[in-house]
Structures are given as C-alpha cells and as structure tokens.
Amino acid sequence: MPEGTVDSLVSTITGILSPHGAGASYTPGDFSVHFFMQLAVILLACRLVGWAGQRMLGQPQVVGEMIAGVVLGPSLLGLFFPDFQLALFPKETRNVLYAGAQLGVGLYMFMVGLTLRLDHFQAKARSAGAVSAAGIVAPFVLAALVTPSLLSVDGLFAPGIGQGSATLFMGACIALTAFPMLARIINERGLADSSLGTLSLTAGAFDDAASWCVLAVVLATFGGGAGLAILAIGGATLYVGFMLLWGRRLLAPLGRTVEAQGSMSTNVLALTMLLFCLSAFVMDAIGIHAIFGGFILGACMPRGAFVDELKRKVEPLAVVLLLPMFFTYSGLNTRLDMVNSASLLLVALGILAASVLAKFGACWAAARLAGEDNRTALGIGALMNSRGLMELIIINIGLQKGIIGPSLFSMLVLMAIVTTMMAGPLFELVYGAKARADGELAALKAG
Secondary structure (H helix, E strand, O other): OOHHHHHHHHHHHHHHHOOOOHHHOOOHHHHHHHHHHHHHHHHHHHHHHHHHHHHHHOOOHHHHHHHHHHHOOOOOHHHHOHHHHHHHOOHHHHHHHHHHHHHHHHHHHHHHHHOOOOHHHHHOHHHHHHHHHHHHHHHHHHHHHHHHHHHOOOOOEOOOOOHHHHHHHHHHHHHOOOHHHHHHHHHHOOOOOOHHHHHHHHHHHHHHHHHHHHHHHHHHHOOOHHHHHHHHHHHHHHHHHHHHHHHHHHHHHHHHHHHHHOOOOHHHHHHHHHHHHHHHHHHHHOOOOHHHHHHHHHHHOOOOHHHHHHHHHHHHHHHHHHHHHHHHHHHHOOOHHHOOOHHHHHHHHHHHHHHHHHHHHHHHHHHHHOOOOHHHHHHHHHHHOOOHHHHHHHHHHHHHOOOEOHHHHHHHHHHHHHHHHHHHHHHHHHHHHHHHHOOOOOOOOOO
C-alpha cells in the first residue's frame, strides 16, 4: 500500500476516534467506538505477531502476543504514528481497557487453576523441592544484593519505598517461573510423561506459589498500615483455608450435575461465572488481587467432565479475545524510550543477566546436587528460567500499586520477554536436540 494511502487511512481513523462536541469531552458513544476499534487492532496485532513468532522463531502464540502488546504501545506504534496511537489509546479510555484486561487475565488464571495437576506435587516432591528451593533462595539473595543499587537510581522504585519491600518485590520477580508457559513448553517438547518434565513442573509450581505469597505480603504491607495488612493477609489466609478445606466439597455437586447431564447447561455455566466473579471480588476487596481469586477457585473446582466442558465453553473466548487486552495494557505502560541512557541500559542488562544467572544457574546446580546428570540439569535450568505471562502480571500489579516506576517496569517487561523467548531454544540446545537424536523424545509438534 502506498505511503500516502497509509497516511490518509491513519488520518481518517484518527479523525473518527477524536472526541467531538463541546469541550471535546468523551461521551459513552466515544468510549464504545474506541473500545471496539481497540479490540480489532489488538486482535489483528496479536494474530499477526503471534503467527510471525511461530513461523520465524518457533515461539508459542502467547509469546507473540506479549510482543504485540509492546508493539501497540508508545515504544513502536507511538514512535512511528504518535497521533494515531494516542487517538486509538487515549488516556481517558485506559480504565475501560484495564477492566477488560483484568477480566481476561482473571479468567486465564481461573483456567490455569482448573488444569492444575496435583499429582505433579506428589510424584517428585522431594527432588523437586531442592530445585525449587534453589530457584527461590538464589533470586532473593541476589535481589538483596542489587536492590540497594537500584534504589539509588531515581525513578526505578516509587519514592519512599522501603528497602525491605523493594527487595521482596525484586526477589519475587526474579524467582518467578511461569507455570502455564512451562507446562506449554513441556507439552510441546514431548516431556509431559518424562522424569525431567515432572520434576520441572513440580519445582515451577512451588516457585510460583512462593512468589505469589511474597507478592501478597508486599501488597498488603506497602503503604497500607497494619489494619490493611491484617485484612489482606488474614482475609486471604481465611479464604484459601476455607476453599481448600470445604470448597471442593461444596463445589462437587456442579461436577456431578455435568456428569449426569453429559454436558454443561447454561445455568451451571452462569453459576460458575458468578462464583468466579465473587471470588475475584473477594481477593480484590481485601487488597490482594482478583487473579488470586480466579486461580484459587479454579484449583478447587471439580475435575473430569466439568473441566472439559468449562474449558470448551470459556477458554477460547478468554484466551483469544480477552487475554490480549492484558498484553496490550502492559504494552501501553512500557516505555522503552525511558531506558534512554547508557547507565539505564546497563541496569536493564544487569537485571536480565542477574535474573538468568540466579534462576538458570541455581536450578542447574541444585539438580546436579540432587543426582541428575549434567544434560538433564541444564534442561531443568533452561525450563525454569521461563517467566512469561506470570511476570507481566506481577509487574503490572507493582506498577498499579505504586511499587515500581515506568522505567523499571519497562526493564522487567524486557526481562520477561527475553527469558521466555530463550527458554524453548535453550532447552533444545542443551537437552532436547540430542535427546531426540537418541530417540528419547518424540519429534517436535508442527506449528
């Protein structure tokens, strides 16, 4: 398409999206126009970048969507078409997009909870415990060493934040392993039934749980006072305890109903979505985060036909339509141009190197000490270094709650994308390729 045609099209759309009327204020109709145009652009960008990532780099669709979010933000679209980017995603409409993003990521975490394999926690708990402990302790030790230096750089953390809270937050970010991404890589690489796959999944689940617990403490104590901290920690403990002790029993009739009917009726689906909304509300209201509610409820839902039917009805909409809004909202907050000096670039590279060293190195060493051969230990380290969506969730919460500034947020987005993109290829390099040549693993799935 000729450059003049592109400029004309951009100008036309920009004019349509600009508010009209007295005072140029946004009316309900303006919000509606923006919302549907935003969704259309988001879906197009996620599909195109996801397809390109799969074809050219061998990356999962979700990695492409992470990158697409940054592409639509001020770092790329805003760089080449600033007026169009500002008209498409004006500040006045961000709250609408934020609500949709929270619904998308909340439903996604609900789906993750539904597919949580409790047997992974039992099969290799002892050996995975060593890998998990190393993958938690080393990042927090490293965070304690580097956080004082990060606090000395203006704009990385919020003014007045204590060293303890900053250290805990950085430790959680570095220690995190993206359990859903890890599961997807393991399935794609034919490792689901292998000892290495089971060990990595179990250790990853432990690390995720620990990181979320630390984040909950940071959220509860950061600037809220003792009353809010008690409400958040105490409320979350009571809710999780209730769900684990009685939730599965109370929710079991939903599973029996689906089994008896052979399908999920609209009434059962409506009740399930009602419970999801209430669970998300409870966690949000006590000062933690809605995604905790979705995940906890999903983990306690009945298994079998209920999960199969619910995933068939809900997961495509959540993953294809709603979750990309979260990646875009993250991208709109990512300002790579804020890493605009040699010193800040050095900090960003340092955070990336420290994150890889702490996670990959510590998990490799722990696996070796647990008796695994060097190639298997390297494979475990590569898989445990993936952070993906879970990292974006944590740093978005940190930005929203005023724990970190836009510069550190952008650095951590880069760290999340790079460590996620390197996980699959690095695993193939240190373990997968030779294992396939030796016939230990099946060939990679196409596409």
